[in-house]
Amino acid sequence: xxxxxxxxxxxxxxxxxxxxxxxxxxxxxxxxxxxxxxxxxxxxxxxxxxxxxxxxxxxxxxxxxxxxxxxxxxxxxxxxxxxxxxxxxxxxxxxxxxxxxxxxxxxxxxxxxxxxxxxxxxxxxxxxxxxxxxxxxxxxxxxxxxxxxxxxxxxxxxxxxxxxxxxxxxxxxxxxxxxxxxxxxxxxxxxxxxxxxxxxxxxxxxxxxxxxxxxxxxxxxxxxxxxxxxxxxxxxxxxxxxxxxxxxxxxxxxxx
Numbered sequence: 001x002x003x004x005x006x007x008x009x010x011x012x013x014x015x016x017x018x019x020x021x022x023x024x025x026x027x028x029x030x031x032x033x034x035x036x037x038x039x040x041x042x043x044x045x046x047x048x049x050x051x052x053x054x055x056x057x058x059x060x061x062x063x064x065x066x067x068x069x070x071x072x073x074x075x076x077x078x079x080x081x082x083x084x085x086x087x088x089x090x091x092x093x094x095x096x097x098x099x100x101x102x103x104x105x106x107x108x109x110x111x112x113x114x115x116x117x118x119x120x121x122x123x124x125x126x127x128x129x130x131x132x133x134x135x136x137x138x139x140x141x142x143x144x145x146x147x148x149x150x151x152x153x154x155x156x157x158x159x160x161x162x163x164x165x166x167x168x169x170x171x172x173x174x175x176x177x178x179x180x181x182x183x184x185x186x187x188x189x190x191x192x193x194x195x196x197x198x199x200x201x202x203x204x205x206x207x208x209x210x211x212x213x214x215x216x217x218x219x220x221x222x223x224x225x226x227x228x229x230x231x232x233x234x235x236x237x238x239x240x241x242x243x244x245x246x247x248x249x250x251x252x253x254x255x256x
Contacts, residue, residue, distance in 0.1 A: 013227065013230075017223055017227060020194075020223060020226075021219055021220065021223055023198065023201075024197065024198065024201040024219040024222075024223075025201075025216065025219065027198045027199075027201035027202045027205065028201045028202065028204055028209065028212075028215055028219075029205055029209075030202060030205065031201070031202040031203060031204065031205025031206035031207075031209060032205040032206065032209025032210075033205075034206060035205070035206045035207075035209055036209070051203070051207075052203055052204065052207045052208070055199075055200055055203055056200065058196075059196060059197065059200050059222075062193055062196060063193070063222070063225055063226070063229070066185060066189060066190075066193060066229050067228070067229045067232075069189070070185055070229045070230075070232045071232060073180065073183055073184075073185075073232075074233075074235075074240070074242065076180050077177070077180045077181060077235055078242045080173060080176055080177045080180055081121065081177070081242055081243070081244065081246055081247060082246045083173050084117065084170065084173040084177060084247070085246035085247045085249065085250040086246075086250075087166060087169045087170040087173055088110070088113070088114050088117070088170055088247075088250050089250045089253060090166045090169075091110065091163070091166045091167055092107075092110055092250070092253070092254050094162050094163045094166055095107060095110060095163065097159060098150060098151065098154075098159075098163075099150075101150070102150035105146050105150060106143065106146055106147060106150060107254070109139060109142055109143045109146060110143065110254065111251070111254050112139055113136060113139045113140070114247060114250055114251045114254065115251060116132060116135050116136045116139060117174065117247055118244055118247045118248060118251065119132050120132040120133060120136060120177075121242065121244040121247060122244060123236060124236070124237070125236065125237070126236055129181070129236055133174075133178055136174060140171055140174070143167070144171075147164075147167060151164075180235075181235040181236070184234075185229075185233050193226075201215075201219065204218070228240075
């Protein structure tokens, strides 16, 4: 699968941003050209400020809606990091209640697992993320098999169910994190937003074609807002990343 690093992604993002700005300017100029042609043909040169204001207001609503979707996904990813770190910490504490032989076998596996989960959260590309998840899955299987052997003698005790349940929670949250990091703003939403923005640029040129400086600044601010939305929606390559501090704190608490 094609995957690019964060630095390459930044370069591509800049190129796309410049290309979109040029497209908006071109759309504005087309609108202004049609307006001048209409005036030259003898039609009245009246301006419909209500239409332009309404269209711009709807554009702001669409951008706000898209930003809300992106921010909601970011909050979900952040909460899952906290939940998974809590589940790992709880598993660690319950493992320490087992006998010395069980602790000696399970504790190193759990420390290796949390270290791999930290790597997963800081991966720079999708390929590295998938590789880290595969390594974590191997550690999950090793931990589960070792745990099954070690807690077999206490199968009828409450501690058995406590260890099993928190281990299940720990593994389930890892899968939930993977699903959350794979969730993005639907492409159809972005395409519709782009088409609508080009239409708005056309209408701005038609109604306010002479205000080129002001409209260009409007386009730049709009692209900055769009860049922020898309950056938050990128859990791997974006500049706005979910903090891995809860996982680091869980790792620190696992003293040998």
